[in-house]
Structure formats: C-alpha cells, structure tokens
Amino acid sequence: MVDPDKATDARVVGKELAKRGAVVVCGGLGGVMEAASRGAKEAGGTTIGILPGTEKTDANPAIDYKIVTGMGHARNVIIVQSADVVIALPGGPGTLSEVALSLKMGKRVIGLGAWEDISGVIGAKTPEEAVQIALDSIS
Amino acid sequence: MVDPDKATDARVVGKELAKRGAVVVCGGLGGVMEAASRGAKEAGGTTIGILPGTEKTDANPAIDYKIVTGMGHARNVIIVQSADVVIALPGGPGTLSEVALSLKMGKRVIGLGAWEDISGVIGAKTPEEAVQIALDSIS
C-alpha cells in the first residue's frame, strides 16, 4: 500500500505536469507511479510507462504508452535517461537508484519532501513547487 | 541512403497503421524508421522511437515520444517486446535480429517483400496487405 499523503502528492505532481503540457514518464506499475499517472490523465495529459517485465498488462490503467523492456531494474536507467528532468517522491532504494542515476547523467533532480540531503538534489516543499522548479529548469 | 521504393513502402505502412489507430513503434532513427514515422504523422498518428543512444536529439523529426535507452543494439529487444505485432521491411542484420527476436518472443511477424524464407514469418506483397494481416492478427 502506498501512503495516502504520498499518493496525493504524486497525483498533484502528475496533474500539474500535464496541465503545463509535460509528458509523464514513470515505471508504469502501481503505487506512486499509478497515482502520478492518474493525476496526469485527469488533466488530459499523456503518460508513458517503462515496464520492468515482459507483459504490457503489468501497466497500471492510467498508462497510455507501454514500453515493455523485460530488463528488470535496468529499466530505471531508461526512465531517467528518457526524462528531461526528474521529480522524486519519498521512496525506497529503487527510487534512490533513480535519483543517483539522474545525478550521474547530469539531469536535474527535484526531491519532493525527500532526498534533499543528497548533494545535487533540489528540494521542493509542495508538488506545485516541484513541478515549477522542474519545468523552469528545462524551458 | 534508403532505397526509394523501400522508403515509399515504409511510409505507406506508417500511414495505414495510423489510419487504423495503431501506434507506430520503431528504432527512432533515419531511413526506413523515419519514412514509417513520417507516414504515420501524415495520417495524424502517434509515433514512438526507442533510441539506441543517449540523446533525445538522435530521433528523427517525426517521432512524438523518444525513449532514450543508451543500450545500443539491446534496444532492438525493447522495440519488439513493446510491439503487439511486427512488420519487417527488407533490411540488413539489424532488422533480421528483430525478426528473430519477434519469433523467439512468439510475436507475429509480417515480412513485406522480405524474410518470408524464415520459418514463422508471414509474407505480404503490399504495405496495405502487411498492415491488414498485422492488425487482423491482434484484433
């Protein structure tokens, strides 16, 4: 189960990104990924899910385009590499690996209430602020 | 330089797929990939490019969504695995690897004027026929 506050934050991030015309790329599965995707769809946005497994049906229902990698954790590399800018919500080591890979690739990473102690991550206090910083950084 | 006949075929394949509501997934670069993508866009369709390199700018201008794998030839696996059905045009060993991977994954492969000698590939004589067979097989 994903924490309700975190799910709400993810949903607002997705919605705000979509409102401003950004495409939401994520891991395509449930939890925070699904919340962000649902938010984006509520605002009429577009979502891409980079799936770790070999089945399209693994994707959550709010994913428009399903990229089926069959590459397990290596799909995290593709998520980050396909992104213009990365917003990280609180999470476990999988999310941490994406934050680290983003920094390694020189991508801007915004940590929403998380990861600010990692050198290079830009902290944001609200989903709206996270999206603002993210989109400002690539415009 | 891509052969003009092949480019025309690719463009018609892209166009027919888009007309019937299919998303075109390809390797995202030039030549046949670009021709198919352009065809799809001419018919108002959607295109996804699974790129081998690490730069979004490697994509041809007719790609809507750029998946940046940074995984070289391994991106062929992702193209095939993300497809519901595969249409292969005449090509070199890169295309042959995709045909083989499709068969290995149990995906239907339609060879447009090519690859029909490989067991499991379904031959088609025209782009329209290729698209017809492809979409019939997944409906």
Next chain:
Amino acid sequence: MVDPDKATDARVVGKELAKRGAVVVCGGLGGVMEAASRGAKEAGGTTIGILPGTEKTDANPAIDYKIVTGMGHARNVIIVQSADVVIALPGGPGTLSEVALSLKMGKRVIGLGAWEDISGVIGAKTPEEAVQIALDSIS
C-alpha cells in the same frame, strides 16, 4: 531435449576451444549451451555464462563465471558483444538473433552445419573446422 548429434558437436566445439586456450562464453543455460560448457571443462578450459534471469542458480553446472543480467533476451546482445568470434550451431530464432546481432556488430560468425545461407556467415562442416576458422580469424 537437445538433439544428441548437436550436443556432441557443441561438446567438441567447447573442448577444441578450451584446448587452444579460448574462453567459452555462452548463454549459461541447458541444452547446447551446457554441452559446449561441459566440453570446455573436460579440456580444462574456462566458461562464462551470460544469464537472462536474475538467479545465479539458473546456470548449468559447467559454468565457471555467472553473469546475472536479469535482462531476458537482451542478454543475447551481451553474449555476442563480449565474444571475439561467434560459432553458431543449428538452433531456433534465439540463435538466429545472435547470428544477426553478430553480423550487425561486424563480428565474424561461423555456422556449424547451419545458417550458411545468411550473407556473411562462414560455413563449417565439423566442430574442429569451425574452431579452426574461428581462432584463425582472431589471431
């Protein structure tokens, strides 16, 4: 079940490679891969298995070094890319994908009683001849 003649050929290929000091790199699983690995070990050679799954225990007992990719079919790319020269035995579409990827990467491919109809593949009639051609090409 792997065909007994093919298993014998694979075993002799492995043995001859090992006798001449070559390291055997393969997919690490059963069948032809295991036969080649066993042959190499019988001659005191070294074997590397590039595994598709996430478990070391997937490897056959004749593998010395287990590379656990968790990348499914994409591990075929790594097998070929790590090889100096490729010897292909009769097989299905998985093997064909490796033959094609080898050609795409410009690696020499020797087909032992198979694949000679593919442009660029060098045919060999016996395991000994295949190994001879392979090692001559990289010396």
Next chain:
Amino acid sequence: MVDPDKATDARVVGKELAKRGAVVVCGGLGGVMEAASRGAKEAGGTTIGILPGTEKTDANPAIDYKIVTGMGHARNVIIVQSADVVIALPGGPGTLSEVALSLKMGKRVIGLGAWEDISGVIGAKTPEEAVQIALDSIS
C-alpha cells in the same frame, strides 16, 4: 584522478577478497575499479569487468574477463546482480546507484568509510573488516 587513500583501500579490498578465494566483479574501468582489480591480481585472484561501452579495450589491464555490455549505466545493474555481496567505497552518484540497486535486490552492502547513513548499508572501518563482513555474510 582517484584519491590515493581510496585507491589503497580498493587495492587492499581486492587483495583480501582474492586471498580468500572470492572473484572480484567490478565496472572494469580505471580509478577505484582498477585499484581493486590490481589488488586482486597481486594476490593471484580472478577479476571480471562489466564494461559500459562496446569495446573490450576499455577494460583496465588487471581485468581477466571482459563482459562488453554496450549498455551504459545499465551495466551497473548487471554488476550488482552478478555479485553475492557488494562492497562500496566512497564515490559519486554512480556508486550510489549501485548501493541503491543492491539494497533493492536484497543484496548485502558493506560501505567502507561511506554510505553508512543509508538504511541497510553495513559500515566497515577498514578494508579488511569490509571483506570479513562481506564473506561472512555469504558463507
């Protein structure tokens, strides 16, 4: 340039691992990776380099077996997945991604003078202690 103290630590880690019969798997390039590999070879050990690029010649001279992935950062996943236990030295975001991936995969991670603040990482004060903890955890 790699920090001399860190290089010395890496070399001792490699040497101690080799003395106790462990194979050293690393990224195969220079700096800390080369120092650890050299240490292992000084003690008569075996080294495997999982390379990000497409050329065997990218490997440092102390690598015995070169796995050529051509998959860029995704090779970090393979390094970790192929390891029984992970020892992390001080480093940048690339190393952090490996630490995170290890934790995600449920592998034991020993941080040598680094990463102990990450939940799940076991701190070690000396190279010898790091190797001791590592090998105890898999025996």
